[in-house]
Amino acid sequence: MQSSESSGSPTNPLKRNFETMTNDASNPQQLTPYQLDVLKLGMMRNTIAHFDSGDGKTMTAVMIMKETAVSVRKQSSEKKVIISLAPTRNLVEQQFNALRENTDLMVDFYHGSKVTDIDGRKVDEWDAAVWEHETDKNRVMVMTPKILLDALRNAFLDFEMICLLVIDECHHAIGNHPYVIIMKEFYLNSVNKPRIFGMTTSLVLKKGVSSAGGCEAKISALESIFDSLVYTIQNSTELEDVRPSPSENKSFKNTKESTSDENRTSASENKSSTNIKESTSGTTKRKELHGTTPIRALSGTWGCKLDNGVDFYAYNISFISSVDVKYSSFVLLLESKIDDDVANLEMELYLVSKFVHCKVSSCVKLHLDAEQVAKGKCFQELFFNGIFAKYVPREFLLEPDQKLWASSYMYFLLPLESLDPFQISWKEIDSCVSAIEFIKKSPVLSGEEQSVDSIMTCSESTSLIHFANRSINKDDVTNVVVLAIHTGKIYSVLEVLQNETADSPFDGNTKKFPSFKSYFKQKYEINLVYPGQNMVLLKQSHRAHNLLVDFNNEGILHGKKIKAESCKVNTDRQRYYARLPPELLVILDTRIDVMKSIFLLPSLMHRLESLMLASQLREEITGHMTDIYISSSLILEAITTLRCNESFSMERLELLGDSVLKYAVSCDLYLRYPEKHEGQLSSERSRQVCNSTLYNLGISCRLQGYIRDVAFDPTRWTAPGQRPLRPCPCDHGVETLEVPVDPKYHTEEPKILTGKCCDMGHRWLGSKTISDCVEALVGAYFVDGGLTGALHCMKWFGISCELDPSRVYEAIKIASLHVYTPKLDVLQSLESKLGYEFSVKGLLLEAITHASNQEQGVGYCYERLEFLGDSVLDLLITRHLFNKHNDIDPGELTDLRSASVNNENFAYAAVRRNLHPYLQYSSGYLQTQISDYVKFVAISATDTNSLQTKKSPKALGDLVEGIAGAVLLDTKLNVEEVWRIFELLLAPIVTPEKLELPPFRELMEFCDSKGYFIKTKYISNGDVIVAELRLQLEDALLIAEGTGTTRKIARGHAALKLLSQLQNRGQGNRDGEIGTKNIKESDTTQAKITLFDVQPATDTTTANECSTEEESKSKLEIPVLKSINTKKGGPRSSLYELCRKMQWPMPILTSSEQKSKTLIEIGEGEDKRTSFNCFESHISLTIPNFGVIELVGEPRADKKSSFDSAALLMLYELQKLGKLKIG
Incomplete structure (x- = not known):
């Protein structure tokens, strides 16, 4: 809002010249x-x-x-x-x-x-x-x-x-x-x-x-x-x-220390204040352009220095299939040594109907001379381009592009002849070199007329098949690996086609190309010498696939568990083959096992490269410390977001790291500032661990370059020497790999997509992702390195939490001065309940003293210990849930923590363990609150079906946290002893089977799974809020009301009643099926309409409510849609919005892919195009108390467009049925 003004601008009467302000007469207070x-x-x-x-x-x-x-x-x-x-x-x-x-x-x-x-x-x-x-x-x-x-x-x-x-x-x-x-x-x-x-x-x-x-x-x-x-x-x-001190007894002044020392977490050391509007760092809204950190282990200097050869570190790669399929072993050659836990890797790759076990192991140091390096480069260029590229230009075959070998990305992937003894398959590599030399000399690509002698001299025996570089017997062609001269593509031969030659009719446009011979003449200027010999059937190479996720079993997609049915790969898909004249194919003396293995390498190398990056970050953080070891796989998990669609992500570690940060900072602040009250400590802790602070710390450590934030796309992966299949030139205006931290590279534009990299490694990241990664890394170091490891990681980021034992002793000494002799019997009784005897009774006395006692002259209360106990219980319970439930997704783990770490749960434990009588307070109002809550707990223990809820007095939860803080100090920060006591006191700790979500959350999740919509209405009645929830099912409208002092409470009560109604109908869980009984079909031609046989309603929760004047009016009103946006996504949005407005269940869309060997026409008018495949979508819409409408959309080139076609037809069908007006 602040803007500069020119000298000619009119003076604002509300602005003053601050140079005229003084701090004397006009300022009564300095x-x-x-x-x-x-x-x-x-x-x-x-x-x-x-x-x-x-x-x-x-x-x-x-x-x-x-x-x-x-x-x-x-x-x-x-x-x-x-x-x-x-x-x-x-x-x-x-x-x-x-x-x-x-x-x-x-x-x-x-x-x-x-x-x-x-x-x-x-x-x-x-x-x-x-x-x-x-x-x-x-x-x-x-x-x-x-x-x-x-x-x-x-x-x-x-x-x-x-x-x-x-x-x-x-x-x-x-x-x-x-x-x-x-x-x-x-x-x-x-x-x-x-x-x-x-x-x-x-x-x-x-x-x-x-x-x-x-x-x-x-x-x-x-x-x-x-x-x-x-x-x-x-x-x-x-x-x-x-600032006045909150203590009544004495003041504390320390001008040497502050809560934001130079070595602590201030993100702006040279500023005493900040305008928050100028920085939305750490938020989900802001996106920033960042670079990708190069992997040092993949760099090489041997691109030009070949005089004396190169020394490599060799790493074996072997594959074992779950079925009887043989794969060739490979060797990875790097100029740098990689860490042992990366070099010795075992993992699974998941194919359609099998999995392949991959094993990487460190081998020997290997020397290659200049000639061997040149041959290795030739093999890698030929094979990776020939298998994965759509088309290899003849210029590339004749003059390889040296730019494809960058010094920052240099390694070899070469086939092995045997593992024991270790031997590279130079025979196969030499055959590739020979093939390139043959193509360079061949007149085929030049379009010259050829004689038979110029190609080969051989017998005219019909048992021979004449390939470009030699002839072989028909019986020996199966599984021969060949290179197509005209495209540079690599195939494997399946069989000889007995009844097809180059003179046979062409598959595609026969008017333009009457035969295969004419096709190659007109398309490639190639004159076939043997047009009469049989063609061969070839198995086409295909794109690399993401083999890291097992789509045949449950996996993780976008952070949610998915069932096999939702992402299962079609195992019955039709295979497509190529037919070519043999004389256009050069035989490569390479095993088909090598070709099969190359399809596995992109996924394997992606995982290896990711682990190398994680190992590099570990080296940055840990340095040369030998007493802290964190596995590279755990670091990788901490830098991997949900968008990567891996079976792991940072979410779980982020949750744990959040608790570790909160605990460490809480302890440091508590010990560092003994005179600050709980509010001040909480304020400073929040500042130190908030997303904005963590974001700035992550940026200062260049963490952004290490974060993996996009799913593995095999079509974007390239080996050194390989041309990119889908190039993505940089258009960000940044010429360096690292993007400067500058506001011009920040945006809040929602259309900007995060994650996808350009060819220079630049990508947009959500700024909150960086702060989340800081928490996840702290969590990772806590898992493998304990609190010592976590504190080391925090220190690397700039969060210096020194839990000095001398400060612990000082805190204990202060508590030891509390007078407790008259209450010694009370303290001993409480100690027996806790199963722990305090060495300093004053700590326990402080933990059970409410702030209201300060009015009676007591100079202490539990608030500071509560601040400490809150953080240690949060840490211990989160750690317990993290370790015990390692098979649940991050969202469920968060729900478990929320259900366990809250004031309500602690207050309930205090009453259940009979700790509340020990609370020392001087408040009649609090006494009434506690008495009422104790009665409620007693009643709810006997009446488990009651829908009543009651908010607990905050003081009871604070009592539990205060005692936890007292135990932590008395044990000199021994968190294991705290857990020994409180694991029993808080038992049973919630499990996934016993987890109860808040009623409205549970209701919403049920509705989301079924595609239902809920309408909410609030009415104020004095101090009471009435919430009305309406849930429309296929055959009934459920209505429930709830009351409370706030909207949230009222809505929760109403949701609880709706859940009860759903349970009575047998639909109270997400897996419940909605029944549609007594149906009859109407006679339709275009759309299939299944009408419900509607019976008179008898359920008072639905029928009586539906008969109100408001409902009758809404039934008579036909919704009007002014126009339909026909752009991509428009018809679906219009249909979804209609369903939400009318409370119809969401439509169900399913698509099927159709493939053809010939081009098919798709669409009409400007959208008309041709393709070899298309999609058709089936749509089903249920209208309550009417029926189910089903129809099939028109074929479209992609799946989402086919969804739009089906949605558009559904809108027009609704208009025909009188359910909608358009225009």
């Missing part, structure tokens, strides 16, 4: 640098400033109002007022008093109890005359937002007269709060908008928020509502000397 920064920004633009408690936000607001009043008085003659809003009466009066004491402005306050001096009327009874009197009398008016809203709506106040609107506690602006309504109804519609200055103490994450993303979402929402930019402090050192 301001901190942060307050001065806020003051300057607040005078220039709409600003929301974040303050901690005691940071002087009231005085900052006073100074902004004072300076604004001076500016307006000097530069404007119009009637202007400053209005300051605060949500409570106390805050209104506090601001009023501050303004009256520190300024000479005419000011007054207004809230519900305010009365006029004349007739004693309250504010809500005032008329326009009274308000006009107030605005004439005062320059500043402090009031609650409801008072201002009512006055504006009644036109008692004119919004245009406001020059500055100060909004205190602006984080309350959610839902229909008056703050929100004022901004929407009046600010957005005003011509002369006032400047906005908002204040909040609640930008950071609070306890109970499940992710750091909630903080960023909150910031973005506030900025949008108030048309402002958030401004917050990052380095709190400057406030330490002026």
